[in-house]
Amino acid sequence: MDIHEYQAKEILARFGVATPKGALAYSPEQAAYRAREIGGKLWVVKAQVHTGGRGKAGGVKLCRSEDEVMDAADELLGKKLVTHQSGPAGKIVGRLYIEGGVAIAKELYLGFVLDRKSERVMVVASSEGGMEIEEIAAEKPDSIVKVSVEPAVGMQAFQAREIAFALGLKPSQIQSAVNALMGCYRAFEELDATMLEINPLIVTEDDHVMALDAKMTFDDNALFRHPAVAELRDKSQEDPRETHANDRGLSYVGLTGKIGCIVNGAGLAMATMDMIKLAGGEPANFLDIGGGATPERVAKAFKLVTMDKNVEAILVNIFAGINRCDWVAEGVVQALEKSPVGVPVIVRLAGTHVEEGRRILARSGLPIIRANTLAEAAERAVAAWKNNANTVGLKVVNA
Numbered sequence: 001m002d003i004h005e006y007q008a009k010e011i012l013a014r015f016g017v018a019t020p021k022g023a024l025a026y027s028p029e030q031a032a033y034r035a036r037e038i039g040g041k042l043w044v045v046k047a048q049v050h051t052g053g054r055g056k057a058g059g060v061k062l063c064r065s066e067d068e069v070m071d072a073a074d075e076l077l078g079k080k081l082v083t084h085q086s087g088p089a090g091k092i093v094g095r096l097y098i099e100g101g102v103a104i105a106k107e108l109y110l111g112f113v114l115d116r117k118s119e120r121v122m123v124v125a126s127s128e129g130g131m132e133i134e135e136i137a138a139e140k141p142d143s144i145v146k147v148s149v150e151p152a153v154g155m156q157a158f159q160a161r162e163i164a165f166a167l168g169l170k171p172s173q174i175q176s177a178v179n180a181l182m183g184c185y186r187a188f189e190e191l192d193a194t195m196l197e198i199n200p201l202i203v204t205e206d207d208h209v210m211a212l213d214a215k216m217t218f219d220d221n222a223l224f225r226h227p228a229v230a231e232l233r234d235k236s237q238e239d240p241r242e243t244h245a246n247d248r249g250l251s252y253v254g255l256t257g258k259i260g261c262i263v264n265g266a267g268l269a270m271a272t273m274d275m276i277k278l279a280g281g282e283p284a285n286f287l288d289i290g291g292g293a294t295p296e297r298v299a300k301a302f303k304l305v306t307m308d309k310n311v312e313a314i315l316v317n318i319f320a321g322i323n324r325c326d327w328v329a330e331g332v333v334q335a336l337e338k339s340p341v342g343v344p345v346i347v348r349l350a351g352t353h354v355e356e357g358r359r360i361l362a363r364s365g366l367p368i369i370r371a372n373t374l375a376e377a378a379e380r381a382v383a384a385w386k387n388n389a390n391t392v393g394l395k396v397v398n399a
């Protein structure tokens with residue numbers, strides 16, 4: 001789960017990491033009021049969206065008066081911000097963070113990630129802040145410092161000092177940098193984060209080290225241990241299809257193709273997507289409905305897949321091990337009888353009671369396209385989609 005910059009900063013501040021003075025606003029008037037509360041002569045109005053690259057996309061605005069703050073807020077609120085990280089759909093700005101403008105002497109990069117290979121938290125830092133880590137890795141690889149943390153003892157002050165020195169900080173800045181590094185590590189570790197990125201971590205003109213930006217992602221499977229973190233979820237920033245699926249215990253990832261997939265098992269779902277591509281199509285989603293594949297789950301899956309208006313054919317691929325094909329077939333038939341989907345449906349069943357399952361599909365009288373193998377299923381799905389697309393096209397021409 002991702003959270004907003006202002007939420008991450010609130011968390012980090014609790015762990016002793018310095019951040020600029022700031023406050024949240026939902027309207028231009030509130031933004032101006034917040035600016036007055038913060039004081040000073042320079043403010044930054046920052047769009048709160050779950051994506052990076054806001055600055056370059058116009059989502060971070062430097063303002064020199066309350067009027068400018070109000071105008072910036074007016075422009076940003078409700079706007080769809082498309083950044084190079086957000087994907088073409090962009091993210092709608094519903095909240096703003098108003099922050100005091102800070103005089104930056106130096107911009108650094110600081111990241112904490114889970115390195116699954118070494119099974120350690122990896123600290124990644126660079127003296128080249130402001131750029132993205134991918135760019136830094138490509139253009140200034142020598143500036144990157146990596147330190148892995150021994151989980152039994154956690155990050156040690158000497159490691160933080162080593163990083164601070166490697167970043168070229170002056171002695172007068174080291175203590176403040178160590179505070180920031182240790183605070184970030186503790187927040188990451190104690191709250192079961194999987195990613196924490198401070199870009200830029202800055203050194204101010206009076207030698208303070210501060211988090212000017214903050215991005216934090218949490219392990220969904222550990223959220224039950226941190227109800228206060230779970231409450232920070234902002235559904236408006238998530239893909240509505242994925243939110244809908246997660247709320248119903250289905251594992252769904254929205255994609256941009258035309259062929260919807262309903263599959264049991266993550267591995268089979270991946271293989272199904274591969275086969276669709278091989279057959280010349282593009283999957284509209286990844287969907288693992290789990291081992292159960294009860295009629296209710298199948299019905300939910302149809303509903304979910306057809307929420308995506310791009311879907312022009314649906315491929316159901318079920319391998320019944322513990323499950324039974326006849327039950328799944330019943331589920332498919334019941335779901336389609338109750339709410340027809342309006343696009344071709346291709347069903348491939350394999351495993352326990354497969355013959356009975358196929359008979360149920362055939363007997364239903366529904367226009368279900370059946371397939372015996374995965375390859376056949378994918379080919380028929382792509383063919384049905386192309387056919388369907390053609391007839392839809394014709395209808396439009398005739399109309």
Ligand code: ADP
Pocket residue numbers: 020044051052053054055056060099100101102103130199200212213214
């Ligand atoms: P993003 O990474 O999404 O573009 P950042 O929070 O990193 O957003 O902001 C982009 C840039 O805006 C920063 O690199 C920094 O130069 C500037 N900036 C952000 N917040 C402040 C602030 N409080 N004071 C001064 N400059 C800021």
Ligand code: MG
Pocket residue numbers: 052053199200213
């Ligand atoms: Mg940033």
